[in-house]
Amino acid sequence: MTAQSLSRRHLLGFGGAGAAALALGTGLWQSDLAFAAPALSGNPFSLGVASGDPRPDGVVLWTRLAPDPFAADGHGGMPQRPIRVDYEIAADERFRRSVRKGSVIATPALAHSVHPEIHGLHPDREYYYRFRVGDYVSRTGRTRTTPAVWATPREVNFAFASCQAWQDGYFTAYRHMAEEDLDLVVHLGDYVYESGVGTNKRGVTTDAKFHTEATELARYRLQYGLYKSEEPLQLAHARFPWVMVFDDHEVENNWADETSENNDDPAYFLARRRQAFQAMYEHGPFRHDQLPSGPDVQMYRRLNYGQLADFTMLDTRQYRDDQPCGDGSSATCTDRLDPDRTLMGAEQRDWVLQGFARSRTRWQILGNQAPMGQTDQDPGEAVNVFLDPWDGYVAERNTLLAGAQDRGVRNLVVITGDRHQNYAWDLKRDYADPDSPTVGSEFVGTSITSGGDGADMTPQGETFLAANPHMKFFNNQRGYVRCNVDKNRWRSDFRVVPYVTRPDAPISTRASVVVEDGRPGVQI
Structure with missing residues (x-):
């Protein structure tokens, strides 16, 4: 030929x-x-x-x-x-x-x-x-x-990040990330946002072609072109290998399987999803296994780091049931407790549980899009939670966390994006039971820029800490999380910048939180 x-x-x-x-x-x-x-x-x-x-x-x-x-x-x-x-x-x-x-x-x-x-x-x-x-x-x-499957590496150093809305600020955090000593970077979604950037917190004037929402391939390509033209992002990509998954904004806010945020005709939405996934593939270091097939893409996958850790990357968008009770937040939505509701889909859930049973690595790391731990917004008796993350799919969360404990997972650590805030908290087998054991740890990382300039503590953060005894740390600044993991302990450093609406912000470590080998839960 x-x-x-x-x-x-x-x-x-x-x-x-x-x-x-x-x-x-x-x-x-x-x-x-x-x-x-x-x-x-x-x-x-x-x-x-x-x-x-x-x-x-x-x-x-x-x-x-x-x-x-x-x-x-x-x-x-x-x-x-x-x-x-x-x-x-x-x-x-x-x-x-x-x-x-x-x-x-x-x-x-x-x-x-x-x-x-x-x-x-x-x-x-x-x-x-x-x-x-x-x-x-x-x-x-x-x-x-990565190390050979049978190798016993001394440690792994990585960072995880998410949520980089161009219109909300400068990508300075990536310039600092590029200067770290890392083995890899995990990106947990919202790499681009579908919304237009006519109005932006950078205070810059943009061409009218960037002002509309991305719904078709050419416009999604333009959005990736805008984001990827940022030099700090290019530096971080050029410095380390990345492991990437998507959340919602690569397509549209809070979509669920074939259901769009605004309940568009499913045929239209799937056509939009197909074009969004193609643009995503065209702009990231994805393998042929992640080449989209129409509106579908095989994104959940597992990467091994010797005998030290498994990185299990989840897909919590393509297979989920629609958010219960119309999305948003609620203290009265009982549909969120429905035992048949799924966030992962049966096939992915079984795959994750089988991985728990088969793996003998010291650390099981779940790359997750929206917070898994319960986020109660009411310090009183009511439980008022957001319905898009795992709080809207309680039974499946309980199945997953119980499955990890019952299958003898030595150290379960979930790394998460989405929320534009930093958390460190314990994962409980059943949040409805005050005596439920802690079965794992979760680190929720803040955004690179989404939300604009942040603050160390906010009234919402004070409420979260009062309402959620499993939450040990809260912060509302921008940045990323740097992790050092060896056979004895995991350390997460919350790296934050004081502002993003102007360039060249310095960076500092706001807090370092530890998980000890064989001891579920976070230690401040």
């Missing part, structure tokens, strides 16, 4: 994941004329580079060719034809010890994004990578493979 005879199906496959021949850089691409780069209007690597989903033998790399990421048609200023993209992986930053070279095809169908999956690397090793198109060379990215 010649390069010219490749079908559209083959091109889509190569663009989405990188076929074996391309990943190895074999003879098909020895010709400099095969899908050679045309004259471009500017740097095609304007959105940076990234790596993700590390394994012991490799990672997935990412870039998108977009000399004009703000082009209104969503094509990024690229011609409507396939382009060859070369990549190189090396053991050193100057690429004197090159270990892999190859090519992948960037196609218009996927906005000229590429996702080559690299294999054959050594476990627990640092590597550097870069891309080339014509005379243009991308910035250098740094990535790292």
